[in-house]
Amino acid sequence: MAAVCRLFRIFVVSALFALNCCSAESIPAPISVAPSQYWDGDDGSWSSFAIQVGSPPQDVRVLISSSGSALWVVLPAGCIDTDPSDCPNNRGFTFYQNNSSTWIDKGLFTLLLAAEEPLGVYEDENSDVGIDNITLGWQGSQGPSLSQQLVAGIATKDFYLGLLGLTNRPYNVSSFNNEFSSPLVALRNNSQIPSLSWSYTAGASYRENTYGSLVLGGYDANLLTSDVLSVGTSADDTRDLVVNILSITSDEHSLLPSAVPAYIDSTVSHIWLPIEACQLFEQAFHLEMDNLTQLYLVNDSLHNSLLSQNASISFELGPIAGTAQNGSQSTVNITLPYASFDLKATYPFIGEDTANLSASSWYFPLRQAANSTQYTLGRTFLQEAYLTVDYERANFSISPVVFSGTSDLVAILPVGYSPAKGLSAGAIAGIVVGIAAILSIAAITTWFFIQKRRRAANAKTTADAATALTVSSPPITDAKDSPQMGFKSELPANNTVQPKELESPEARTLSPTPSELAGSPKQPSELGSERITSWDSRTATIHELPAENIRAAELPSSRLSVQGLGLVQVRSDK
Numbered sequence: 296m297a298a299v300c301r302l303f304r305i306f307v308v309s310a311l312f313a314l315n316c317c318s319a320e321s322i323p324a325p326i327s328v329a330p331s332q333y334w335d336g337d338d339g340s341w342s343s344f345a346i347q348v349g350s351p352p353q354d355v356r357v358l359i360s361s362s363g364s365a366l367w368v369v370l371p372a373g374c375i376d377t378d379p380s381d382c383p384n385n386r387g388f389t390f391y392q393n394n395s396s397t398w399i400d401k402g403l404f405t406l407l408l409a410a411e412e413p414l415g416v417y418e419d420e421n422s423d424v425g426i427d428n429i430t431l432g433w434q435g436s437q438g439p440s441l442s443q444q445l446v447a448g449i450a451t452k453d454f455y456l457g458l459l460g461l462t463n464r465p466y467n468v469s470s471f472n473n474e475f476s477s478p479l480v481a482l483r484n485n486s487q488i489p490s491l492s493w494s495y496t497a498g499a500s501y502r503e504n505t506y507g508s509l510v511l512g513g514y515d516a517n518l519l520t521s522d523v524l525s526v527g528t529s530a531d532d533t534r535d536l537v538v539n540i541l542s543i544t545s546d547e548h549s550l551l552p553s554a555v556p557a558y559i560d561s562t563v564s565h566i567w568l569p570i571e572a573c574q575l576f577e578q579a580f581h582l583e584m585d586n587l588t589q590l591y592l593v594n595d596s597l598h599n600s601l602l603s604q605n606a607s608i609s610f611e612l613g614p615i616a617g618t619a620q621n622g623s624q625s626t627v628n629i630t631l632p633y634a635s636f637d638l639k640a641t642y643p644f645i646g647e648d649t650a651n652l653s654a655s656s657w658y659f660p661l662r663q664a665a666n667s668t669q670y671t672l673g674r675t676f677l678q679e680a681y682l683t684v685d686y687e688r689a690n691f692s693i694s695p696v697v698f699s700g701t702s703d704l705v706a707i708l709p710v711g712y713s714p715a716k717g718l719s720a721g722a723i724a725g726i727v728v729g730i731a732a733i734l735s736i737a738a739i740t741t742w743f744f745i746q747k748r749r750r751a752a753n754a755k756t757t758a759d760a761a762t763a764l765t766v767s768s769p770p771i772t773d774a775k776d777s778p779q780m781g782f783k784s785e786l787p788a789n790n791t792v793q794p795k796e797l798e799s800p801e802a803r804t805l806s807p808t809p810s811e812l813a814g815s816p817k818q819p820s821e822l823g824s825e826r827i828t829s830w831d832s833r834t835a836t837i838h839e840l841p842a843e844n845i846r847a848a849e850l851p852s853s854r855l856s857v858q859g860l861g862l863v864q865v866r867s868d869k
Contacts, residue, residue: 322489325513325704326439328431330506331356335387337455338564339638341674342498342507343387346459347430348446349395354434355457356387359495359509360562361536362410363460364477365445366429372450379652387456390448392425399426404468409533410560413668414567417453424468439487445475452643458562463491463686464532479511488512491686492707495561496696497677501634505698514683516703523694524627527618534558536684536691541611541626548579556615557670559682567664567671582659588645591659598657606633612693620690629695635678636660
C-alpha cells in the first residue's frame with residue numbers, strides 16, 4: 296500500500312507541475328523607483344531620484360528625462376572654487392570616476408539633446424563618457440542593478456542636476472562601434488520589468504511634500520483617475536510625446552488663441568507657448584518679462600497677491616491628427632493650481648552672470664516660443680499630470696494625478712502576451728481535483744483488492760497449517776484387509792513384502808479415531824496424498840505430540856490507516 300501512496304503523491308505533484316507549465320507565462324513585476332526624498336534644483340523644487348554608480352557604489356541624485364536615453368551625472372569639475380561651498384550637495388552629489396574600479400572611460404563627447412536643442416536651454420558642452428555599473432535607488436534599497444551602462448559625466452550648469460533617461464532609443468556616440476541600450480531596454484532584456492513602458496509624475500512640493508513617482512514596466516493605479524487620454528506616439532521619435540493643446544483657461548480668462556501641438560518633456564522645467572498666449576497670461580496675472588533673464592520674475596508684492604487669489608489654470612488636451620486611439624476619450628483636462636507655477640529661481644539659474652551667489656527670486660515658469668518646434672509642456676505641467684508611455688504599442692496616456700499616499704502597481708504586459716494562452720486558476724484547480732479524485736478511487740480500489748487477496752492467502756495458509764498439524768493414526772492392518780492402502784513396490788512385481796509388526800519395546804499403541812463412515816472399520820488417513828510404507832521397528836521411534844493445542848500461525852500483515860488530505864491518503868505503518 297505504501298507503494299500505491301507514493302505513486303499517488305508523485306502523480307499529483309507531476310500533474311500540478313505540468314498544469315502550471317501550461318498556465319499563462321509568468322512575467323516580472325513592474326519596478327517602483329523610490330524618490331530620494333530631496334527637493335532639488337536651481338529653477339524650482341523638484342523631487343529627485345537616487346542612483347548608485349560605480350564600484351564601490353557612489354550615490355547621486357538625478358531628475359527624470361522623458362526624452363533622454365542614458366544616465367547623466369555631475370562630475371567634481373561641476374563645482375569650482377567660486378561656487379557655494381555646498382555645491383556638490385546642491386547638485387545631487389558628484390561622481391568620482393577614478394574611485395570606481397569598474398569605470399571604463401570612452402573620452403570626451405559633445406552633449407546631444409535633439410528634443411531640447413530647439414529650446415536653446417543649453418550651450419554645446421562636452422561630457423566625459425564611459426561605461427559603468429548602476430543601481431536604481433539608495434544603497435541598501437535592493438533596487439535593480441545594471442552592468443555596462445553608458446554614463447555621461449557633465450560639468451555644465453545648464454543642467455544643474457544629473458538626469459536619468461527613460462526612452463527606448465539607443466544612445467549613439469559618434470566614435471562608438473556599437474549602440475548602447477538605454478537603461479529601460481537593458482532592464483527589459485534582463486527580464487527585470489515586464490515591458491518597455493514607464494509612468495511618471497513630477498511630485499508637488501506644495502502638496503505637503505508629495506514626492507514624485509516613477510514606475511518602470513507599469514503604472515500606479517492609485518495615481519490615476521478614470522479621466523484618461525490615450526494618444527499614439529508621433530512619427531518623429533525625438534519628439535514622440537506630442538498632444539494637442541485645445542485650450543487653456545483660468546476662471547473667465549481664455550489664455551490660448553488657438554490649438555497648438557506641444558511636446559511633453561520632463562527634462563526641462565518650463566512651459567513654452569506661442570507669444571500670443573504668453574501675452575494673455577501677462578494680462579491675466581500681471582506678469583512682466585525680465586529682459587536680462589528672459590524670465591517672468593515675480594516680486595514679493597505680486598507673489599503675495601497671486602497666492603491670495605489662488606487661481607487655477609486648466610489645460611484641455613486632445614490627440615494630434617492621426618494619433619487618436621480607439622476606445623479612448625477625445626479630450627482630458629489637467630488643472631494646475633497657482634502653487635504649481637509659484638517657483639523660486641536661485642544661483643546659478645539666475646545670478647551667474649553677475650556672480651551673485653545669493654541671487655534668488657520667485658518667477659512664473661512660462662517661456663515665449665519662437666515657433667512650433669519649441670511648444671513644450673515641461674516638468675511644471677507634470678506636477679499635476681500622470682504620464683504613462685508604452686513603447687511596445689507606440690502610445691502614451693495622460694491623466695490628472697491623484698495624490699493618494701498609497702500605491703497599487705499594475706504591470707503593462709508585453710506585446711504578444713495573452714492570458715488566454717494559459718489555463719485560468721479555476722480551470723487548473725478543477726483539473727487537479729478531478730485527477731486527485733480519480734487517483735483516490737483507484738488507490739482505494741487497489742487497496743481493497745490487495746486486502747481481499749491477502750485475507751484469502753491468510754485463510755489458505757491457516758487451513759494448511761491446521762491440516763499439517765492434525766494428528767490422525769490409521770490402524771495397522773494387512774494389505775489384504777485394506778485394498779485401498781497399497782504398499783510401495785520396491786521389489787520386482789513377483790515378490791511381495793509383508794508388513795512387519797512394530798517390535799520396539801518403546802512403541803506405544805496408537806488409538807485410532809472412530810471412523811465417520813458408517814460401517815467401515817477402517818479410518819482413512821487425513822493426509823490423503825501419502826500412503827503408509829513399510830516401517831522398520833528397529834530404527835523408528837514414535838513420539839507423542841505435546842498435550843497443548845496447536846494453533847496455526849498467522850502470516851504477518853501490514854497495518855493500514857486512512858487519513859484525509861484533501862481527498863484520501865493511504866499509508867503503511869513501518
